[in-house]
Amino acid sequence: MVITVSGLERIIEKIQDDNKKTCEEIIEKAQAQGSLIIDEAKASAQKEEETMISEARALAERELRLAASRAEHQHKKGILTAKTEIISEIISEALQALKNMPDEQYFQAVKSLVKKYAREGKGEICLSLKDQTRLPQGFEADLNRMLEGTGKSVVINKEPISSEGGFIIRYDKIEQNCSFDSLLEASLDRIKDSLYNELFVADGSEE
Numbered sequence: 501m502v503i504t505v506s507g508l509e510r511i512i513e514k515i516q517d518d519n520k521k522t523c524e525e526i527i528e529k530a531q532a533q534g535s536l537i538i539d540e541a542k543a544s545a546q547k548e549e550e551t552m553i554s555e556a557r558a559l560a561e562r563e564l565r566l567a568a569s570r571a572e573h574q575h576k577k578g579i580l581t582a583k584t585e586i587i588s589e590i591i592s593e594a595l596q597a598l599k600n601m602p603d604e605q606y607f608q609a610v611k612s613l614v615k616k617y618a619r620e621g622k623g624e625i626c627l628s629l630k631d632q633t634r635l636p637q638g639f640e641a642d643l644n645r646m647l648e649g650t651g652k653s654v655v656i657n658k659e660p661i662s663s664e665g666g667f668i669i670r671y672d673k674i675e676q677n678c679s680f681d682s683l684l685e686a687s688l689d690r691i692k693d694s695l696y697n698e699l700f701v702a703d704g705s706e707e
Contacts, residue, residue, distance in 0.1 A: 587695045591684070598680050599665035603634050610667060613678045614643055618652045619671055626668040629660035 601609065614625065625643070627635070636642075640656045647653055654669065661668055666679035677683075684691070 583696065583700055586699070587692055590695060591688075591691060595665075595680055595684055603636065607636055607639060611643060611646060613666065613683075614654060614669070615646055617669060617676050617678050618647060618650075618654060619674070619676075620651045621653075621671055623652070623654045624657040624670040625654050626657045626659065626661045626670065628663050628665075630664075631667070632656075632658075632660055
């Protein structure tokens with residue numbers, strides 16, 4: 501078979517046409533595939549963006565709730581602190597008022613405490629130097645008249661104690677601290693609860 505120049509040119513031209521068509525098909529497929537990849541990437545990016553936004557919004561809401569909770573806690577804590585300070589101030593002022601009562605009222609309070617805390621037998625009443633110097637005349641006799649018939653009696657000890665109010669009563673090795681500070685300390689929780697209920701619950705100001 502003899503191939504002429506014109507025949508060879510036609511063969512080359514056909515091969516070129518076929519190659520061109522194949523290349524065009526490859527390019528077209530590649531473009532379609534590329535578009536698909538781009539679309540998928542865009543969809544994935546959009547989904548990821550929506551997820552990130554959703555997570556960020558949820559995180560912000562959690563932080564906002566926590567911040568609000570902390571603020572509310574601090575608010576209530578501040579109110580409680582203020583109420584506690586008010587109650588402590590009232591108790592302190594009341595204690596100071598007890599210690600600074602006029603002599604007649606003061607020793608009447610002492611007599612009431614002796615009547616309440618005296619035990620059977622003879623006890624020693626120990627007072628502060630301040631109280632000893634202002635002790636009413638015949639006070640020891642008054643105490644014993646009050647205790648008459650109970651099997652209880654007391655004497656005033658001449659040695660002063662450091663208490664600023666109230667007294668200590670001793671029976672041999674037994675000692676009852678009836679100083680105002682000690683009596684207050686023993687019932688402090690009950691007094692605070694009572695004041696709290698009276699000041700902040702009864703009037704509806706409880707938080």
